[in-house]
């Protein structure tokens with residue numbers, strides 16, 4: 430009997446899986462046996478937890494689905510229909526739905542308007558499809574209470590990805606391979622070459638969907654797969670083995686770099702609310718500088734190293750953007766912040782003494798007397814409020830009556846006097862009542878609402894995350 434062959438139809442042909450499995454076990458060996466050992470040794474968590482298997486309908490993910498089903502692992506299938514290849518895309522979806530029925534697994538399907546998404550976000554097709562499917566997988570993990578997403582990347586994907594990155598220009602990160610484990614993600618097929626997966630499928634009469642675009646040399650991946658990799662294999666019969674050894678070395682080096690960079694980041698990056706402050710003096714002292722900048726800022730989506738180096742020496746107030754983050758040059762520091770997460774308010778607050786607010790770390794309570802002063806706490810005269818309380822960000826024209834001073838002051842003047850940079854101004858919460866500013870949160874109170882001798886009810890407002898004002 431052929432190593433990987435099982436009697437056709439016997440495993441999935443309508444009989445109960447456990448009987449099919451017994452029959453199958455008589456033919457154990459080859460890819461199946463290696464996979465079983467591999468899971469037991471490196472991915473025991475896939476035996477212990479239900480997971481989501483990302484299935485495109487292609488060879489690798491179909492074989493992975495069969496292998497996991499025959500090991501009786503608990504999983505559900507997810508298929509993303511990107512609607513990029515007309516009828517072909519719909520046939521892929523139908524194929525995965527049928528596969529689910531055959532192996533008795535639930536199938537989740539979602540159709541995406543990929544073209545609209547990529548235009549909106551200025552992405553290429555691959556990036557857009559990746560974003561969309563991984564976002565959806567994360568939602569599914571939460572909804573279905575599944576522990577991991579499992580994808581069917583295999584050994585040849587490693588080599589192709591390495592060569593793509595080499596061709597396009599890349600550092601250690603892009604050249605040290607696809608990790609088989611990441612938070613919420615497992616790639617248990619990564620050690621298996623495509624040939625062995627294909628021959629397993631053929632011998633077991635497992636059908637899969639061939640993506641017609643895989644045959645065209647329009648994509649770099651396909652050109653490398655069809656022309657470059659065969660030439661490398663021909664140049665040295667031990668190429669595959671040697672490449673795998675190189676990858677191990679590179680992975681080791683990357684782990685070393687990651688450890689070191691983790692320590693540097695710990696030392697240089699200081700969290701301030703949703704901002705990170707990075708002292709320029711320490712950043713400038715790092716050598717080789719570009720390598721450090723690359724390692725420190727690449728995880729935040731920055732790729733233009735020349736612009737980053739220029740920013741080190743540019744005027745305060747200059748900013749560069751990555752797809753996910755902004756980096757602002759302040760006088761003696763870089764400020765890093767995520768894009769697009771900012772809430773501008775107004776956030777209405779219940780000032781009847783309602784406890785901790787849902788959206789912001791703010792606690793409001795009615796108290797008998799004032800406590801120790803602290804920057805994150807405000808005591809105010811409840812009856813001085815003419816309206817309810819809300820939080821909002823600063824806008825041009827705002828003014829307040831600084832506590833202890835006569836007369837009003839523009840908040841922009843307060844910012845200027847206290848050397849606020851643009852990120853700090855934009856992140857500053859104001860506690861307001863109607864049109865009146867009650868508190869520049871964590872900074873300065875307004876005189877009109879202070880507790881006086883005549884005050885009968887004191888409201889205590891506490892910003893719980895005192896680190897925000899450190």
Ligand SMILES: Nc1ncnc2c1ncn2[C@@H]1O[C@H](COP(=O)(O)OP(=O)(O)OP(=O)(O)O)[C@@H](O)[C@H]1O
Nearest residue numbers: 483484485487488489490491507508509580581582
């Ligand atoms: N449309 C999709 N729906 C669900 N998962 C997908 C989809 N496309 C890709 N994946 C997952 O991502 C992995 C890697 O993607 P890649 O584009 O290399 O796959 P593929 O060549 O289309 O299919 P396969 O890897 O199954 O042969 C797949 O093995 C699969 O686990």
